[in-house]
Amino acid sequence: MVKAACRRHDQVGTAQLPSTAERTNGASIRIGALVPLSRPGWVEAGQHLLAGLELAVREVNDNGGILGKPLELIVRDTAADPQRATAAVDELAGLGVAALAGEYHSVAARAAAARADALGLPFLCSSAVLDALTEQPTDWVARLAPAQSYGWKIYADFLLNAGHRRIAVAIQPSVYWASGTRILRDYLAPRGGTVLELDMGAHAPTAVCDQLVENRATALLLLVGYPEPAASIVRSVRRDQRLAGLLIGAPAGQPEFAEWLTLLGDDGNSIPFLRYLPERFSSLGVRVEAALREQLTEAPSFLAFEGYDTLTVLAEVLRSHGVDKERKVEYWSRVAVEGTRGKIQFSRTPGISVWQWTWPPVQVVDRDPNEPDRFRILHAG
Template sequence: MMAGWGIRAATGLAFALAAIVPSAAQDPIKIGEMNSYKAIPAFLEPYSKGMELAVEEVNAAGGVLGRPLEVVARDDGANPGDAVRTAEELVAREGVDLLAGTFLSNVGLAVAEYAKQRKVFFLASEPLSDKLTWENGNRYTFRLRPSTYMQVAMLMDAVEASGAKRWALVYPNYEYGTSAAETFKQLLKERVPDAEIVTEQAPPLRKIDAGAVVQALADSRPDGIFNALFAGDLAQFVREGQTRGLFDEMAVVSLITGEPEYLNPLGGDTPTGWAVTGYPWYGIDTPEHDAFLSAYQEMFDDNPYLGSVVGYSTIKAIAAGIEKAGTTDTEALVDAFKGLTVETPFGDVTFREIDHQSTMGAYVGSLDLVDGEGRMVDFRYVSGEEVMPSDEMVRELRPAD
């Protein structure tokens, strides 16, 4: 890529990252960004576009502290070990000022530990594991998206309203999935004390045997299903379940299924009536989202995905944090992020001082078919503040910085 572009990607990435910075700008602020671009393209291609839009907006307005932003992007191989090596390359060889990104929870946890050991600022954009800001939380790591605990909590009203008492769980067998399942069991016991878990199915990530999973669920005779599968695993599970009638007269609550990255590929196979968290970009009517939607569609001639919002908000948060700190010094940046408020397409979000978790929320609604395509309907925005654990709970789980 030519010198002066605001986002610089590793050789071999299959998509362009090209926000231009002012030609006279010197000494860019370098953001070392790593993600599972090749493994999770449905989310991360829109994510990169969201970053690109934000970098262009920030640099067009004069940059941060009079300096342009530059994103140095790398693929982390969807592997914790590779991600740590990538982080070290970005810090030691590229001389980045801070780290950001990651998608998979196990990868995010590995980079968070690296940030702690190396005393490097790290904004985890996407990983949802509760451990990131609780058990494994540290001074140098902050998280943008609502955690598994927060998103499961958003669905508990639907769980209680369903009247279901025999629950089956299906989730990918890695950190995000197991974290979501444990939270669901905890909150189910609190909200529906006489409910029971009749089976748990935890297929390996991206290696689901959908027929066997659906059969095991059917054999357990549940009246409710909690699902945390996503991407290709979700599509296979849905289609096999639809074929066998698993979801007929079944209460289903499902994490992140309403995100366009995972909902769009289902098309006419979209199951109706599921309670989900997601991003109904087509129905949000707020000034912040309208401005983002217009700018995104104009720049890319495409509609946004949740990844677009996350990438955009990641850059905006970093810019606001550096502006508040008045420097890229790590310790000053950490202190600036505590209590930092940032405007995002979902409105203002604040990074809590106690656990470094932002108050970004998510939309909660139900699935339906509209003109043959899956859509979220009857949705509302749930702020992270409504579903965050108490300070007392956080203090019990999180080590002192």
């Protein structure tokens, strides 16, 4: 039995990428983990993602490791900062990692993917959904999470099926939010829907309410930072009697975590968001869910399962191909791994520059106002 290893550091630097021989002669096989563990990153997301990564590493090592060597997880906090993510990739490459895993924030993941591609270092992105994860097609990067254009269209279908045609978005400057707005507008317009942008740099949360009333919006989507200004917008809308029938939505998933309820209480219920879980788990999913719940001391989010599946895939790839960089295409094209949420295989998908799992299960869910700890499945794709 090989004992699990995990190292967490925040230092970042720049180093040269070791040769293949240098990366295979160590006592352990190192995996670099990129996760947001400090503000302005979404810390709870990072904690759940890391819990899944760590659980999978322990299980791999308890079962003999990779070709007799233990996996070692070396963790770097990106704090959702693209420059910090790039520097972390350089440092991890210098430390001889065989591959990179993780990241939640699209802006940080995109920077990490670009650097991994330039270095020729395999990177399996766990959670970031931005379609254009790299500028050009690459064989070095793959992704487990569904592309934004896939998941957000499912969210748009939910809105249409619920009778919403006049959609407002409270938005802040970000390539991720701008991409989401474009996806919604392009999908809704041919189906009779409209999207009104409310720039949160120009509107206070209370002023948003007046705009919603004036434009007769029936739904407001939160495409803004968390916890602020998202929480303030929710409070303002909930307290405005003119907007009693308005749907508040958060496709990016802000209501997923316990902190949301701590901040907003009952105001945080009935806010639909996207998550990437099946309606029913396989036996593997059930077992992993129980282990993650014990580790986190709370119900695991979909991010924890993404983390677990990421390391499960990388472990299989390393068993099959080692760290032979001359066989980079085979890293992803031949993967067929049973994950917690279904069979994972990667393909080339039009409009997406990385190898993509097509597709993870997608749900639109909200917190039940009668049982806030329970999620209701409102729509699935």
